[in-house]
Amino acid sequence: MPLSTALVATDRPARYLKQLVSHLGHKATTRLSGDGRGAVTFGTGTCGLAATPDGLSLIATATDAESLVRVQDVVARHLVRFATQEELSVEWTKPMAGEDLDILDTVLDDYLLSHCTPPDSILQDLAASTREVTGSASRMQVSPDEGALLTMLTRLVGARFAVEVGTFTGYSTLSIARGMADGGRLITCDVSDQWTTVARPFWERAGMADRIDLNLGPAIETLRALPEEPVIDIAFIDADKDNYPVYYEEIVTRLRPGGLIVLDNVFLGGRVFDPAYQEPHHLAMRRLNGFIAGDERMESVMLPLRDGVTLARKR
Numbered sequence: 001m002p003l004s005t006a007l008v009a010t011d012r013p014a015r016y017l018k019q020l021v022s023h024l025g026h027k028a029t030t031r032l033s034g035d036g037r038g039a040v041t042f043g044t045g046t047c048g049l050a051a052t053p054d055g056l057s058l059i060a061t062a063t064d065a066e067s068l069v070r071v072q073d074v075v076a077r078h079l080v081r082f083a084t085q086e087e088l089s090v091e092w093t094k095p096m097a098g099e100d101l102d103i104l105d106t107v108l109d110d111y112l113l114s115h116c117t118p119p120d121s122i123l124q125d126l127a128a129s130t131r132e133v134t135g136s137a138s139r140m141q142v143s144p145d146e147g148a149l150l151t152m153l154t155r156l157v158g159a160r161f162a163v164e165v166g167t168f169t170g171y172s173t174l175s176i177a178r179g180m181a182d183g184g185r186l187i188t189c190d191v192s193d194q195w196t197t198v199a200r201p202f203w204e205r206a207g208m209a210d211r212i213d214l215n216l217g218p219a220i221e222t223l224r225a226l227p228e229e230p231v232i233d234i235a236f237i238d239a240d241k242d243n244y245p246v247y248y249e250e251i252v253t254r255l256r257p258g259g260l261i262v263l264d265n266v267f268l269g270g271r272v273f274d275p276a277y278q279e280p281h282h283l284a285m286r287r288l289n290g291f292i293a294g295d296e297r298m299e300s301v302m303l304p305l306r307d308g309v310t311l312a313r314k315r
Contacts, residue, residue: 002063002064002068003059003068003096003101004096005057007054007056007057008055010083012086017050018038020038020082024078036051044071045068045071045275047060047061047072061273076090098271098276099271103267103270103307113144116148118144122206126169126202129169137195150172150179150236150262151179154179154234157258159176159181159234160180161185162235163223164235165189165247166219166236166238168195170196172238174199176234177208178208183211184211186212187226188214189219189222190215220246229254230253230256232255233260234261235261236261237264242280242284245284248263261311262309267307289302295312298312
């Protein structure tokens with residue numbers, strides 16, 4: 001359970017943040033950004049710092065509970081030592097695992113779904129069929145508000161050629177297809193027809209089947225078979241997380257200037273925040289999230305929508 005936070009009440013949060021980053025830079029790797037945030041990375045873990053109107057916010061992470069205690073202790077001791085004009089109190093929250101974070105509160109969830117364009121009867125029936133056919137696997141389907149977002153984004157970029165990696169039962173596919181310009185083409189990829197057979201009757205019912213090409217097999221082969229010139233207007237990645245970096249790179253090279261990539265599940269249920277999770281897909285997602293933020297070919301924003309959604313637009 002290597003996550004813990006603290007909010008230190010003080011009128012000098014920016015000052016203490018700079019002192020911590022400067023002093024601890026002699027024994028750790030430090031970073032100070034221009035937006036009032038910083039980070040100190042030790043061999044055993046990391047502490048993120050942010051100057052807020054309420055004080056200095058601290059977020060300690062580590063690969064195990066013992067390492068977390070060491071990070072907490074070093075940061076708290078130095079912070080208290082720097083405070084010569086006031087008495088600071090550093091009270092850490094009880095350690096928790098990333099998967100225990102309440103990413104979307106049920107009250108907020110209900111309010112969000114009540115205040116966006118609702119799905120029509122076709123999407124509602126598709127969602128119902130997905131629950132009936134796939135059981136617990138139905139959680140892989142995008143939510144109605146995320147589907148509405150995909151339709152809106154597709155319309156905003158004026159998409160005529162779209163790519164989707166991960167079809168499942170076709171809810172997101174239909175959401176993208178509906179946002180495309182007349183004559184548009186959407187290539188959607190999935191590894192098998194286990195769930196995609198649910199999709200086609202609803203695509204036909206919506207009058208969108210003629211603009212959707214379903215490709216079964218490894219998505220990377222489908223992507224590499226596409227023309228190398230920038231022809232993609234919008235792409236949605238929602239498949240096996242280990243291969244997100246590969247999918248991203250193949251799509252970026254084929255994305256037109258002004259084109260958009262949408263990546264789903266970039267939080268991995270909160271596990272991406274927690275360094276205790278070290279499986280290949282956790283490592284791949286962390287690396288990709290960091291890479292996209294610094295990718296000079298793109299401008300990006302990560303949204304706290306559902307399980308995390310990143311929008312990356314090609315410059």
